[in-house]
Amino acid sequence: MAWLIVLLIVLGLVLIWFAASFKVLQEYERGVTFRFGRLRPIRQPGVQIVFLGIDTMVRVDLRIVTLTIPPQDVITKDNVPARVNAVVLFQVTDPVRSVMGVENHAVATSQMAQTTLRSVVGRADLDTLLAHRADLNEDLARNINAQTEPWGVQVKVVEIKDVEIPQAMQRAMAREAEAERERRAKIINAHGELQASEELGQAAEILSRNPASLQLRYLQTLLELGADHNSTVVFPLPMDIIGPFLNKIPQWLDKQAATGSLPTAGSVPAPAAAPASPPVAVPVPVPEGSYS
Known part of the structure; x- marks a missing residue:
């Protein structure tokens, strides 16, 4: 009877161990399995049997991961201090190499992105950093991807988000x-x-x-000035219009002087002297008792 109870306990433990060996992988996941420390073929999505205590499985996410690079203090080529942050989009293309080649591919990619960002921005001047970000983004993606490719990680996009410069600058x-x-x-x-x-x-x-x-242009100008209801109108006249009249003024003055119509300096009578005013008697009061 005792051995039957032991057998039932063992069978129950075996069933629990076997049930715990079933693992479900999502469609975007792959499983890198080790059996007694030896690499096994990669596990595909679906239900997989990973024997507890015998096999060890590492789940690898194949989706694109968004990694934010914290602000980095850099000095540009023209010696301008700045704080630059960026965002990196990367994806695991080889699950086996992402596990076998590096301890933590996400942390390693983040550190590599930070150092590459400081290096690339330090080789560019401030105008390039502000106006030609597309070229810097391509350079960053190419340099980071060259470092992460042996790990089975492909960098898709690198974008510089913000550039902070001093207030004086x-x-x-x-x-x-x-x-x-x-x-x-x-x-x-x-x-x-x-x-x-x-x-x-x-x-x-x-x-x-x-x-x-x-002349039509002059008349049109007068019409435009009259529409504003101005009290004073200054209108220029060309010399070719008033020139003949100005030339005839000396002749007219000479003609008037010859005929005596114009007064000359000797013919102007002197103004008559004003008549003297008669003396005015002022009465003086005499005190009483002064007569002798």
Whole structure:
């Protein structure tokens, strides 16, 4: 009877051990199995038997992993301090090498990405870091992938997320950008003046061919000024219009002087002297008792 109880206990333990040997692998997982320390063929997704105490299985995730690189203090090629962080997307392509080649492929990839980020950014100047991130991203991905490929890890994408620079450098860059905008504005204004002068020259040449067109232009200008209800209108007149009238003014003055219509300096009568005013008697009071 005792041996029957022992047998039942042993059978129960065997059943529990056998039930615990069943493992389920997801579709995105692969199992790297060792039996008594020896590498076994890779396990595929589904139900797999891993004998407890005999076999050891390491699950390897084949999905793309997002790895955030913490901010790194770097000095660019032009000696500008900056803090740069990035994100790395990598995927395990060979589960066996990811287990056999490195202890922890995620940690190793993270450390390699940090050192490569500092190295690549240190070889570039600040303008390249801010304006040509795509080239730096490709360089980072290529360098990191060259280090992680023996581990069965492929780096898909490396993107620089943020670049922090000192406040003094930001103010200097703002002043530089403002000066550059002012330079462009002056150049554009100069080009506009040049084109306007050329157009005005052509317009003047066309108007000079027909004097009536110039008169129509004057009338149109007066119409535009009258629409604003201004109290004072300053309107220029060309010399070719008022020139003949100005030339006739000396002749008219000479003619008037010859005919005596204009007064001369000797013919102007002197102003009459004002008549003297008569004396005014002022009464003086006399005190009483002063008569003798």
